[in-house]
Amino acid sequence: MPIGTIKELMQDMENGTYNFTENGKCSQCGQCCSNILPMTDKEIEMIRRYIKRYNIKEQKHLVPSANPIIDLTCPFLDTSKEKEKCTIYEARPAICRCFKCDEPNGALKHKELYEGVRKATDVRKTFYGKV
Numbered sequence: 597m598p599i600g601t602i603k604e605l606m607q608d609m610e611n612g613t614y615n616f617t618e619n620g621k622c623s624q625c626g627q628c629c630s631n632i633l634p635m636t637d638k639e640i641e642m643i644r645r646y647i648k649r650y651n652i653k654e655q656k657h658l659v660p661s662a663n664p665i666i667d668l669t670c671p672f673l674d675t676s677k678e679k680e681k682c683t684i685y686e687a688r689p690a691i692c693r694c695f696k697c698d699e700p701n702g703a704l705k706h707k708e709l710y711e712g713v714r715k716a717t718d719v720r721k722t723f724y725g726k727v
């Protein structure tokens with residue numbers, strides 16, 4: 597499948613192509629769980645402590661057709677489970693608590709997203725030292 601342009605992506609978002617909710621509720625499908633997330637230093641430290649305390653292991657979802665093999669999905673997403681796939685649910689960053697795919701821009705209404713400086717964070721590299 598060819599990769600579309602940003603414009604096509606934005607149109608798809610407006611058309612609800614990426615709406616995976618069920619009856620308006622998050623279905624916990626994990627489709628939005630990206631390896632790149634906007635995070636504050638405070639959130640990174642909190643997650644670091646959490647994964648150490650509960651010994652949270654890295655999850656892998658490799659794309660075997662890619663060369664080199666890549667994983668663009670959050671290392672905390674456990675796809676072997678039907679529900680409750682986030683292995684750091686209690687400590688997940690604000691973007692994960694605020695985002696819902698049926699209203700992608702809705703997250704911007706949440707005040708907590710404006711607290712602190714958020715940097716685009718490579719989650720796997722940050723917490724498990726790999727790209």
Ligand code: SF4
Pocket residue numbers: 615616617618621622623624625626627628629695696697698
């Ligand atoms: S918000 Fe994310 S996890 Fe929830 S239904 Fe949408 S894509 Fe799936």
Ligand code: SF4
Pocket residue numbers: 626628629630633670671672673674681682683684685688689692
């Ligand atoms: S931290 Fe949890 S909710 Fe957020 S992207 Fe990763 S798996 Fe998904």
